[in-house]
Amino acid sequence: MISVEEALKNILSAIKPVSTETVSIQLASGRILAEPVTARRTQPPSDLSAMDGYAVKASDVAVIPAKLSVIGESAAGHGFEGSVGTGEAVRIFTGAPLPKGTDTIIIQEDTDRDGDIVTVKEGADEGRYVRRAGIDFREGEPALKAGKKLTPRDIGLMAAMNIPWVAVYRKPQIALLSTGDELVRPGEPLGSNQIISTNSLVVAAMIEQAGGEAIDLGIAADNEDSLRQMAQGAAKADMLVTLGGASVGDHDLVQSVLGKEGLQIDFWRIAMRPGKPLMFGDLAGTPMLGMPGNPVSSMICSYIFLIPALDILMGRAPRDPKSIPAILSHDVKQNDQRQDYLRAKIVGDQDGLPLIETFSNQDSSLLSALSEADCLLMRLPHADPLNKGQQVEILMLEAAYPDV
Incomplete structure (x- = not known):
């Protein structure tokens, strides 16, 4: 067995970014920039x-009160074309360009107007209530760096910069192949020895949430022909993820069958709980990640290994899971040789931090506990015992990889 750290390093070093494409900014939210964005105009283009x-x-x-002659008005989209001389003023509205010869705005609340004469009751320093040209950005200035995940705010910025199209990394296509005679899809007839296939749905949802595109190849039966035939559907994908069939039983065929199709194994089995029978390799040029069959194992392995791999495929630096401090509500025993990810829930707060309780049953098949869990408590190999009230670091399941 290799360590979690070594397994992650091997996976990430083997992944390369996918190709790029050009899309309209209306379709760019959530995509990863492939090239830096530079402003195509100055904003605002003049003093407003x-x-x-x-x-x-x-x-x-400078001396108040002051009486000025009103010689026109300036509105957004309809500026005053003339020039303002001494003793003169122009009625102006928010967003309108400053007329030539002016340098300050007197708000209407500080004035009285009688016909074409306005009396200024409160003075203002030069530049008051003026938005200078280029205060937001200037033409040619860098705005967004390559590798950034575009937010709705970024879309607004690019639109203001007069950028209608951007180069982004295309969405990586991740082929998902479940294995096992015991599996059926939700809603299908269920035999006495069968269970509902959940792993592909969970992992697909994680892929889509992270910005990839999940392709469900279906469920391969526990025989060589079925597995070989269905795995061919991953030929044009950017990665193949198998779900189940990676253990040591007679019916765990992924390694032996795909080995005949050119699968080169990098590693198999890691010092991790849950997720020990994780496999990684290359299938005829397509990276292949073999997930354990237990649903908790596949989800946690997706958090730790698949999401960072997706980051690289999408052209961004792989993110580390974000941890936050929390307080233990009970003692935790010493860990063994495997890196452990304990499912836990938040049961209150203490000293301004979440108070967490790990589940007493950490079986990797328990979907009910997984659904109820808020976070993971990661325990390094051979970690010392922890005491009730001790501060620890937890990984929040719904924000394990926040966008930064």
Whole structure:
């Protein structure tokens, strides 16, 4: 068995980014930038008013009250074309360009108007309520770096920069192949010795949430012909993930059958609980990750290994799981030689931190406990015992890999 750290290193070093494509910014949210984005215009393009009021020269309102002649108005999209002289003002509205000769905005609340004469009751320093040209960004300035996952905020920024199209990494296609005569899909007729196939649904949801595209190849029967034939569906995928069939039983055929099809094994079995029978290799040029059959094992292995691999496929740096501090509500015994990921739930708070309780039954087949769990408590090999009230680090399941 190899360590979790070594297994992750081997997987990530074998993964390469997928190809890129150009998409409209309307379709770019959630995608990973393949090239840096540079502003194509200056924003704002000229000095603008930040308030409704009057555009004036600051020197004309140095002594208050000041009476000025109103010679026109400036509105957003309809600027005042003339020039403003001494003793003059222009009625102006939010977002409108400052007329030539003005440098300050007097808000309308600080004025009284009578016909074409406005009396300024409160003065203002030069530049008050003025949005200077380029205060947001300037043409040619770098805006977004390659490798960034685009948010709705980024879409707004690019639109303001007059960028209609962007180069992004295409969504990696991950082929999922479940194995086992005992498996049937939800809703299908269920034999006395069969169970519902859940792993592909869980892993597919994680892939889609992370930004990839899951391709469900179906359920291969426990025979060589079925497995070989169905695995061919992964030929054009960016990665093949098998679910089950990676252990040591007579019916665990993935390694032996796919070995005849060119599978080169990098490692098989890691010092991890749950997830010991994890397999990784290359199947005729396609990276292959062989997940354990137990649902908890496959989900945790997806968090630890598949999501960082997806990051690289999508052109971004692999993220580390984000941990937060918490307090133990009970003692935890010393760990053995395998790195352990204990399912736990938050049962309260103590000293401003979540108070957690690990489940007494950590069996890797228990989907009910997995659904109820809020977090994982990771225990290194041979970790010392932990005491009730001790501070620990936990991995929140719904935010294990927050976008940064």
